[in-house]
């Protein structure tokens with residue numbers, strides 16, 4: 001039996017999700033739902049599905065849906081996720097939501113609580129760390145190749161002219177950053193301190209430095225910007241992750257492209273390029289969504305799914321703590 005999938009919100013990213021489902025041998029896209037009727041119809045024609053302009057209409061139609069991707073956007077790129085997600089979870093349908101889960105913490109908490117109450121799978125598309133290179137680096141950490149971890153440093157930047165709210169940069173981009181850092185720290189953030197700077201000609205906080213203390217003692221640092229992406233040839237692109245331990249260090253460039261292990265006490269480096277054949281960040285959508293598909297096909301327990309709503313909520317709390325730190329000039333404890 002194929003996994004019958006609905007896509008809610010068929011914009012740029014909804015289409016990205018749809019292409020992954022369409023290419024999967026065990027998935028069938030059965031419904032495309034968009035508040036803009038013409039977009040829903042166009043998407044439905046493209047993917048051979050039924051078109052709906054609301055969740056209520058889709059649920060009332062009786063079409064059998066095993067899982068849904070919620071690819072709406074809204075305020076700070078997450079404001080429209082709440083309502084459709086609540087309606088789907090209430091109907092017992094597993095949801096893969098786009099990031100940010102919500103920049104309104106009480107709403108994020110409600111969605112996570114509802115998924116728990118209904119015992120329904122609820123994941124978030126925190127795709128950056130679903131790469132063969134990140135898995136290999138994580139194996140190195142687990143095997144003890146780096147020794148005891150001391151520091152995690154991440155740079156994530158793109159060019160984005162959006163000025164729609166003062167903290168759009170922090171709230172729209174860095175759900176990914178705190179998720180990647182949490183994955184490698186294997187611990188929760190206990191303290192946060194952040195400084196922001198508006199870039200030249202910008203009216204919003206487009207640059208940030210954050211210091212983090214994790215519960216297990218690891219210290220972290222995030223450098224973020226919406227005026228980044230230096231080196232048109234990709235020499236210093238989207239993201240650079242640098243994880244330092246007592247015996248060695250790794251640097252992972254651009255999520256999947258170049259992974260280098262630097263031993264502390266020997267001379268020879270280990271360089272791995274395009275691990276598993278993954279060459280570009282854009283491929284992380286496929287790798288992440290395929291994990292979600294597998295977990296649904298295997299009926300994985302909702303408490304055991306990868307990059308869950310609960311995981312995403314933890315990242316959102318760090319984001320809000322960064323903003324509070326900047327506004328109060330204090331170190332914020334979580």
Ligand SMILES: NC(=O)c1ccc[n+]([C@@H]2O[C@H](COP(=O)([O-])OP(=O)(O)OC[C@H]3O[C@@H](n4cnc5c(N)ncnc54)[C@H](O)[C@@H]3O)[C@@H](O)[C@H]2O)c1
Nearest residue numbers: 009010011012013014034035036071072073077080098099
């Ligand atoms: N994971 C990533 O790397 C990544 C990258 C870029 C964007 N995103 C996220 O993807 C999401 C979508 O971004 P986009 O650029 O495709 O947005 P978009 O504005 O192009 O598309 C959103 C669509 O949702 C529809 N919509 C809104 N409310 C709806 C509702 N209640 N029911 C049905 N349809 C509704 C809109 O009509 C629109 O067609 C955002 O949350 C964004 O943060 C994620």
